[in-house]
Amino acid sequence: MLDFRIIEYGSCDYHEMVKLRDEVLRKPLGLTFSEEYLQQEINDILIGAFHKDEDNNTFLAGCCILSPFSEDTVQLRQMAVSPALQGKGVGRDIILFAEKSATENGFHILMMHARKTAAGFYEKLGYETDGEEFTEVGIPHYEMRKRL
Ligand SMILES: CC(C)(COP(=O)(O)OP(=O)(O)OC[C@H]1O[C@@H](n2cnc3c(N)ncnc32)[C@H](O)[C@@H]1OP(=O)(O)O)[C@@H](O)C(=O)NCCC(=O)NCCS
Numbered sequence: 001m002l003d004f005r006i007i008e009y010g011s012c013d014y015h016e017m018v019k020l021r022d023e024v025l026r027k028p029l030g031l032t033f034s035e036e037y038l039q040q041e042i043n044d045i046l047i048g049a050f051h052k053d054e055d056n057n058t059f060l061a062g063c064c065i066l067s068p069f070s071e072d073t074v075q076l077r078q079m080a081v082s083p084a085l086q087g088k089g090v091g092r093d094i095i096l097f098a099e100k101s102a103t104e105n106g107f108h109i110l111m112m113h114a115r116k117t118a119a120g121f122y123e124k125l126g127y128e129t130d131g132e133e134f135t136e137v138g139i140p141h142y143e144m145r146k147r148l
Pocket of ligand 1 (some may be wrong): 119
């Protein structure tokens with residue numbers, strides 16, 4: 001059972017989020033987050049999916065960020081699911097929640113720079129590639145988008 005919450009920048013939940021993102025998205029590439037990078041997300045929509053285990057302990061199962069890109073378009077960034085919970089539908093539920101949040105905030109297009117290795121995941125959720133492959137954080141990506 002997942003409990004979705006909007007995470008407040010700088011809160012305890014935020015620090016748990018940065019830790020998960022670091023583990024899933026940065027360490028495997030030999031990278032870390034800089035303070036300047038993190039400061040830029042102060043006005044973003046920070047989404048957390050929390051999981052409760054049998055002992056009622058709550059922990060962050062996955063997360064993503066929505067960054068306003070233009071009046072119509074919001075960019076999904078930093079999509080990460082805890083390694084132990086990958087492949088169990090958590091990522092799909094996060095995207096569905098993110099799409100709902102984007103619509104509620106007045107956006108009509110959701111766009112992302114998808115890692116090539118994750119493009120199939122977004123395709124299953126109705127996203128289409130737009131343009132050529134490009135490199136970001138040293139690995140191949142595609143821009144993908146969907147009209148909500
Ligand atoms: C990619 C990621 C976010 C997907 O979340 P998840 O919880 O593992 O995925 P789900 O279980 O919700 O999968 C939903 C569907 O997508 C498929 N899928 C999941 N990951 C996939 C991938 N990398 N490539 C192709 N299909 C994938 C699943 O098989 C499932 O298909 P089904 O509907 O036929 O059963 C997660 O695995 C992750 O954090 N990976 C490492 C970091 C990463 O790549 N982040 C994305 C950066 S752009």
